[in-house]
Amino acid sequence: MDVSSRSVKAYARLDSRDRRLASLVVGSVVVAFVAAFVQVSQGSYPTPFGTTFDVLTDPRILFDADVWAAILTGSDFPDRLSRSAVIVWSLRMPRVFIAALVGVNLSISGAVFQAVTRNELASPYILGVSGGAGLAVLVTLVFFAGASYVLPFAAAIGGLVAFAIVYAIAWQGGTNPVRLVLAGVVVATVFQSLQTGLFYFLDSTAVVKTAIAWTTGSLTGVGWSQFRLAIVPTLLVVPILLLASRHLNVLLLGEETARSLGMPVEYVRFGLSALAILAAATAVAVAGLVGFVGLVVPHAVRTAVGSDYRRLVLGSLFLGPALVLVADVVARLALMPIQIPVGIVTGVIGGPYFLYLMRRHGDFSEF
């Protein structure tokens, strides 16, 4: 009797958090689809919504092997497609998919770093990625100006190198969250200064704009090749992090407790950080340093579903893409014909979100 009534109650309670997760997921999916639809239909050659819908649902396109080949291998789109279909599928659609991937990678990366550093205000860039990637991009632009195709790799590698330096600095027979974060600040500060210094060596306004697009995060001009670049690490990292959520939960209990429970804390922390860095570097490689997404999304999901990482990671996987898609619609269409970097929009949305949290909580120490 007692047991059954308890489990019924437990079921009801579980339901409430799961229900919030479900509405979050459904809401995110709806928002993402609406934003994607607007994104692919509007622009300097607007296609009517009806035409867009036809193009998107046309089975002759969806099941065309040549179209798939163009997307997955980079061959040319077949000539038989209509003009609208080409614009939608080869020019605008990749940007939608990449925005979604950027959202996925940044938000789960942020979620992991918030657990690893036990700091709810941590972002994917907390361990020096932004400094390293930004510096690498500037170095490439200044010294190898013609080699713009290496920029994604330079950004990713710069981020990974910075992470390695941060870990090396923080390591003293082991690490702890505070030392990691401080080392991240050290590396980011130095790299940031060098990067700003390098701006003075850029010759033309166009190159400066490229540099700004990378350091603030932009999806302008991305194509299916960037999608192919980003999808592989995403498919590797996301399933592992979904499965690792129980370990993230234990890590949240504090280092000593996690160790008492038999977790090899240093290995787990390094492994999870490395995966999260890979996710962040993936996003950086295709979009540059899009800010605030990795900070705001896990935070918003946490306020809705609690800090159980099984829900938190899943919720972030959906809310992240929705946020970036909406932000990118604004970035591309709001000030037509000028496109602004999407990172500016996420910043403009992200800042007020924290203002809202501040009002709601009274003070940040309660986090």
Next chain:
Amino acid sequence: MSHTDTTTETTDRTETADDPRGHDSDSEQKIHATDLRVGYPGLEEPVVDTETLVVPEGEVTALVGPNGSGKSTLLKALARHLDAETGDVLIDGREIAEFGSKEFARELGMLSQHGATPDGITVEELVGHGRYPYKGFLEGQTEDDREAIERAISLSGIEHLREKDVSSLSGGQRQLVRIAMALAQETDTLLLDEPTTYLDLRHQLQVMEVIRTLNEERGVTVCIVLHDLTQAARFADYLVALRDGDIYDWGRPEDVVTEALLAEVFGVEAVVEYGAEPRIVPKRALE
């Protein structure tokens, strides 16, 4: 276990001045540490430097000493939270460094002084984390896990809290929940670092009762750091008094807690009386 066996096994201990009286313990040693030196990176002098420490099996042993005497550090070394610079720690005769991390966590539980309790999870879920060392990377909860969680919750007396959000609990309730999590580990040995500090009187007693029950009903060996000497003397089977990282004395509370100990270890002039209960009345701090 006969008396002679115990003493031959512990020649080390009886030879040192730490234990001049030769205790009439029937128990075997659960934990045996020798020549232990433990420090922190960046500190030249070790914080703990002691020849022999024995934690008898199936008893409650309390570590006492003034601030900075190395109680917590010693406990952390036993729990593998800190690596000793030198020395051996054996649990059931086996070197602790040889255990795998989850294997060790099935053998010995440790309740640290500081632990975070994240928001938005229930008491039952938090206690469930105690089953972590029993699971592989992907395994879910088994019937065994559920039973262990159930036992831990009922032994800690927190049935009424089970569905509450952990962040809504008081400090004392939270401590009971953390203890329940350590109980769900179902280890033979449990180490606790000042589990009653900062708790109100009622929760202090509740915590102590849970630990007592655990020891008496399940035969769990307990080693506990206690701040309050009177509480330690009343509660523990054995006391280990530490001074400056070394063991000053070891034994039954009534043998260890003396006016001399209070003067030499705690720097306090005090009157110690043993009636039905030990009574320590501090008079003044010594220079």
